[in-house]
Amino acid sequence: MLSKRAKYAIKTILFLQDHPELVPASAKLISERETIPYKFLENILRDLKTHQLVKSVRGAEGGYALAKDPSMISIAQVMRAMDGPIALIPCISERFYESCPECTDEETCRIRKLFAEVRSEMVPILERPITTLAKSK
Amino acid sequence: MLSKRAKYAIKTILFLQDHPELVPASAKLISERETIPYKFLENILRDLKTHQLVKSVRGAEGGYALAKDPSMISIAQVMRAMDGPIALIPCISERFYESCPECTDEETCRIRKLFAEVRSEMVPILERPITTLAKSK
DNA sequence: ATAAATCCTATAGAATAGGTATGAATTAAA
DNA sequence: TTTAATTCATACCTATTCTATAGGATTTAT
Numbered sequence: 212m213l214s215k216r217a218k219y220a221i222k223t224i225l226f227l228q229d230h231p232e233l234v235p236a237s238a239k240l241i242s243e244r245e246t247i248p249y250k251f252l253e254n255i256l257r258d259l260k261t262h263q264l265v266k267s268v269r270g271a272e273g274g275y276a277l278a279k280d281p282s283m284i285s286i287a288q289v290m291r292a293m294d295g296p297i298a299l300i301p302c303i304s305e306r307f308y309e310s311c312p313e314c315t316d317e318e319t320c321r322i323r324k325l326f327a328e329v330r331s332e333m334v335p336i337l338e339r340p341i342t343t344l345a346k347s348k
Numbered sequence: 349m350l351s352k353r354a355k356y357a358i359k360t361i362l363f364l365q366d367h368p369e370l371v372p373a374s375a376k377l378i379s380e381r382e383t384i385p386y387k388f389l390e391n392i393l394r395d396l397k398t399h400q401l402v403k404s405v406r407g408a409e410g411g412y413a414l415a416k417d418p419s420m421i422s423i424a425q426v427m428r429a430m431d432g433p434i435a436l437i438p439c440i441s442e443r444f445y446e447s448c449p450e451c452t453d454e455e456t457c458r459i460r461k462l463f464a465e466v467r468s469e470m471v472p473i474l475e476r477p478i479t480t481l482a483k484s485k
Numbered sequence: 486a487t488a489a490a491t492c493c494t495a496t497a498g499a500a501t502a503g504g505t506a507t508g509a510a511t512t513a514a515a
Numbered sequence: 516t517t518t519a520a521t522t523c524a525t526a527c528c529t530a531t532t533c534t535a536t537a538g539g540a541t542t543t544a545t
Contacts, residue, residue: 214533221459238490250535271489273489273543273544295349322355374521387504388503404521406523407513407521408513410513410520
């Protein structure tokens, strides 16, 4: 399941996309508008910044903005930044690969094969740019 | 990510499917053959039994067997028994539905919409009977 | 200067993961 | 009828992760 951290991060990214007029948006503002605990959000924003998904302006009137064009940002990027692998098992993850200690033959592992199929269905959906998410409200 | 609990459970189910000649298979045997910690496996087997995926025979020469025809068992069933929802967010889960406390309108929630799409791709794959998993080794 | 911000480190409580310990109940076989 | 193998049940344990919160240092527009 998606962590709250990732969910809050996604909401933050979408908020920044939806409100270019409020940019740079302060953590306080985002926190209030999206009902995300303030200090927790600060933490998440730092992480998003490390992963170059947002950029920041310091000092009074400062805040956060998307670090790149929204058409270059996907939910998958946010999820990977917050929660790590999208794949349900590490032995098929592209960016977070890890072999199963007990596995004798990855090539023939049925479990791996099944979850590889799942992954290859999930990833393209999550990698769509956030601009393709129908805007609502 | 899939928990070890779920992974061990899947391996156990596949083991029982692959070795009808060893049925009823004792926890000890399964534990050795699949290198799953014995006491942890006992725990998992109890849970699988509660969810009617395996049945047990008590006493000496006892052990575990699949509770129904393998063609009626899916990886999704095992995952739900062990880890709960397959959906990445609870507001689109069929069996473990929970609304997001802060959500004002599920109908228009873009996040929900996206993850619903992900879920509807994942579930059919995971719900295939285990008999359809190409046997290997 | 002051206020409003980001930035940084540390801490804390709760839940979950991954197991372990102990022993009772059941049953086949010797 | 004893013994050994097994399931069944409960409780416990340790480490990690999750979800934050606290306190303060730093930066900057006004």
